[in-house]
Amino acid sequence: MKENLQQALNDQINHELYAAYLYLSMAEHFQANNLDGFAHWMRQQREEETGHAMKIFDFVLDRDGRVKLQTIEAPKGGYKSTLEIAKQALAHEQKVTQEINEIYELAKTEKDYPTEAFMQWFVLEQVEEEATALKVVERLEMAGNDQAALLMLDREMGARTSTE
Numbered sequence: 001m002k003e004n005l006q007q008a009l010n011d012q013i014n015h016e017l018y019a020a021y022l023y024l025s026m027a028e029h030f031q032a033n034n035l036d037g038f039a040h041w042m043r044q045q046r047e048e049e050t051g052h053a054m055k056i057f058d059f060v061l062d063r064d065g066r067v068k069l070q071t072i073e074a075p076k077g078g079y080k081s082t083l084e085i086a087k088q089a090l091a092h093e094q095k096v097t098q099e100i101n102e103i104y105e106l107a108k109t110e111k112d113y114p115t116e117a118f119m120q121w122f123v124l125e126q127v128e129e130e131a132t133a134l135k136v137v138e139r140l141e142m143a144g145n146d147q148a149a150l151l152m153l154d155r156e157m158g159a160r161t162s163t164e
């Protein structure tokens with residue numbers, strides 16, 4: 001595998017682990033504020049992101065490349081509202097989509113067909129990731145300041161099963 005692609009995949013392992021860390025910090029906020037359903041959603045997200053990182057980890061090694069683990073940035077925290085967190089999660093997924101698309105593009109440019117095929121899974125996964133986050137944002141906007149509606153949504157989030 002070309003050095004630039006190996007580097008991009010290594011960086012993406014770090015980005016996925018950062019996402020896991022970010023979602024874990026969101027889970028902590030929800031749990032501390034008795035929103036166990038939203039905490040459950042974020043715990044699941046954390047697991048999924050760790051899974052994404054490991055998928056890339058294994059791929060790099062299968063291609064006879066090397067993984068060099070990097071420092072994971074600490075999430076800033078200081079969350080204020082459930083809606084703000086959901087919006088932040090959506091914005092983060094949009095950023096990840098951009099990163100994924102860039103690796104896909106690089107694989108195409110380098111004519112690295114295995115990486116191109118491998119990245120297709122991530123390209124499609126991002127469609128789902130963004131759709132899920134957007135749905136939560138929109139439902140929270142519908143709930144507005146209605147605490148009963150928020151608690152109902154929390155119950156729904158708690159029943160959510162992982163899509164992976």
Ligand code: FEO
Pocket residue numbers: 016019048049052093096129
């Ligand atoms: Fe690994 Fe949520 O994208």
